[in-house]
Amino acid sequence: MRKLTTLCVCLLLTCNLAFAQNKGDLQTGNAIPTGEIPVDPNVKVGKLANGLTYYIQNNGKPEDKVELRLAVNAGSIMETDRQQGLAHFMEHMNFNGTKNFEKNDLVDYLQSIGVKFGADLNAYTSFDETVYILPIPSDDPEKLEKGFQIIEDWAHNTTLSEEAIDGERGVVLEELRLRLGADERMQRVTLPKIMYGSRYADRLPIGTKENLENFSYDDVRDYYNTWYRPDLMAVVAVGDLDVATMEQKIKDHFSKIPAAENPVKRESYQLPNHDETLVAIASDKEAAFSRVNVMYKDRRNAEPVKTIEDYRESLVRNLFSTLINNRLGELRNSANPPFVFGFSFYGGTFARTKNAYQSIAQTSADGQLEGLRAILTENERVKRYGFQQGELDRAKKSLLAQLEKQYNDRDKIESGRLVGQYINNYLDEEPIPGIEWEYETTKKLLNGITIGEVSELINAFIHDDNRVITLTGPEKEGLIQVTETDVLKLIKEVENADIQPYEDEAVRTSLIEKVPAPGTIVSTKENKVLGTKTMTLSNGATVTIKKTDFKNDEVLFQAYSPGGLSLYSDEELLATAFANGGLAQAGIAGLSLTDMGKFMSGKIANVQPSIQGFSENFRGSAAPKDLETLFQMVHLYFTDLNKDDEAFNSFISKQKSFLGNLMANPNFYFQDQTQRERNQGNPRFTGFPTPEKMDEADYDLAYKKYQERFADAGDFHFYLVGNVDEEQVAAFAKAYIASLPGKDSNEQFVPTKFREKDEYQKFVVNKGKDPKSLVNITWEEEIPYDAKTEMALNALGEVLTIKLVEKLREEEGGVYGVGARGTLSKISYSNVTFSISFPCGPENVDKLVAAALGEVEKIKKDGVSAEDLAKVKETYLVARKEDIKTNNFWINSLLRADQEDINPNEMMNYEKEVNALTAKEIQKVAQKYLDENYFLAILMPEEE
Known part of the structure; x- marks a missing residue:
């Protein structure tokens, strides 16, 4: 797994965390496979005589485009003391003059062919690698040739003129300036403990202000000449072009680069073990958020996933992550949530050589110990009692459904989503068997994974040594700071606590218990220009569908009705503005969010209602096989939204924890003050949410107004785009949309009366x-x-x-x-x-x-x-x-x-x-x- 910051991990978990996490099955298959994990036959992997590795795949989505990457197996960890920040600086310099593109010519040329700097053309530098990103048209031989010339120049033709180096210092120093702030100051305290005893603790890729201002021209040239060499490089080319042409381009441009003579060894830096628990506590007056993190670093070095047995082990680990996170999700949605969010995962650290099991939570400013207790307790609960079979069965269903979706869309995946796995294969030896192999192999393996072996992992994950606990958060008057003594005491308390087993409550198997009487389709109108069909239903609602073949397993859904908050009085708007986000937290049809999570196991469908400034809306998506579930959810959001004070109070609690110190952050404060200034005299201005405003949010009124806004389905227009079956949609529309009340209200939004001043x-x-x-x-x-x-x-x-x-x-x-x-x-x-x-x-x-x-x-x-x-x-x-x-x-x-x-x-x-x-x-x-x-x-x- 890649080296992740906390933020990256949060994002990845939202999308089914790591390699093989979205794999599961309840089926039996053929004999359990053994041996090495194969390389996807759709990708060609080769190596030039000078040591450069290349990956090539023909992929037709999008058309007439090739995604090019240059991966350099060197980053800030390779810098000398005099070179701190120069791996990243070197990345900048590759856009500032090469043999074939003088300063600014490269960006200028790429803009002329529709490649945007930053959005399309980009690069990144981390501790261990530097990667350059270049999408290029493949239907024009001249543009294609220049694309390969550009990545060749990045590899060995950077000019590094003194004028260009001096010109870029200011830009990189401004990038460094952007990183200044509470998070950066607190990281200075926590990173030395997280990366205890290792070189990673003092090699942040951005470097230091002093070194960026004072390094010599030779310092950056030495870094480039030492580490930018073919045996430490890979070229990835994936796109709408035949493999032979791409391979010849790579050979033409990169074979002529001479192999390095007497190359400096590319060291693999270690993350040493330590016997004690290390605690780092950092606070800052400008910190907006409070977080706790418990890291259990492995005792042994990370090993690449090479064999099918390794692959099976990764499935077990990722099932574990799914199960523990389901429990933490339930805790998050409880009546008195101990954190804003909490999650656990097993994967990489900043160091390539070390994996770790981590549990992380975001809390209120004064709730760090409570949040820490909660995640430690859930880990301890698993350690004592393990997981239950029902939990594992649901996890397998959900993981298999996600994998099946990827499998079904295997011929429609964009090239930009394929290149990353080949970069990871080169840099970290992550396997690249292809989705067909993953899907078929997972089906054969998953049924044999038992609840016992998933539960047993906790004993390998959790240990007293190699443990690091970090707490970061605000520093303000009246707030008592947590101490290391508090943390160590809490660990012992949890170990000795009376912890009860998890109770897995069953949920019903049907979403709608009483099927509504269907309506009818009054008329159907076709737009041949757009390829759409619009059905008018008996209650007045309209449903527009556009069938596409862009994805095999995707249907997108949206709906809107004019009106929204514009139809609220000034008083109603101010009273409900910050309550509306909590309405859906109560669930539907008597099912809580936790119940819904269990019910949806193995299904790919989601719907979210909202009341916006000038409309009420739905947004969602589904796999075609689960489209009826989407329609049922829409019907229930109209007719049977739960009203649950406990769930709403849980929402308010989490929001207050999240918002508690937001205005300490200069950027958030600036936005808030600017909006206030521009909205002077606006009676409907709500401003940024605050804990005080959340306390004043009127749930009863918000729920009443929601019922009013969604009382008339007849003025809604529903849209479905994707791999839709028109007859199926028609049947679902009659059953679940046309059956809703239509009141012929024909509401329109009320335009804003307030105008901002048109003056300097x-x-x-x-x-x-x-x-x-x-x-x-x-x-x-x-x-x-x-x-x-x-x-x-x-x-x-x-x-x-x-x-x-x-x-x-x-x-x-x-x-x-x-x-x-x-x-x-x-x-x-x-x-x-x-x-x-x-x-x-x-x-x-x-x-x-x-x-x-x-x-x-x-x-x-x-x-x-x-x-x-x-x-x-x-x-x-x-x-x-x-x-x-x-x-x-x-x-x-x-x-x-x-x-x-x-x-x-x-x-x-x-x-x-x-x-x-x-x-x-x-x-x-x-x-x-x-x-x-x-x-x-x-x-x-x-x-x-």
């Missing part, structure tokens, strides 16, 4: 002790809606972003990132919003604001160059070519056209409209709307 205003917020500033420049104006104006405003944002990067980043070296964005929306009234945003040093604010506004004035005066207009157009056309073959694009476009009363057929004219866009139109909207009446918001450090 400078608003400065002083918050935070780090030398960090944030600048937002915003223009807003009410105008009639016009599609051409909307496109011109969007294009102005793209063009201005290009110019601001050139000026503020490349020329001034004053920012790491900068962006501009223009929109024109019809909801709730037609208004232009245009903004420029960037972080920088406080000493540079005035200079960079002037420079940014100077770029605006240049466009107003001189217009947009043909080259920049061509870049924007190509970016739009390349993106649309891919987007139009995704379900997400279609469902969002259809919904937006309906909501904003736009002819949906116009989306098919997009290419024509882009090609017709002129530089004069972009200049005109700049002249008309980017005037002297703007809101300038600036975050500055607190004054001493």
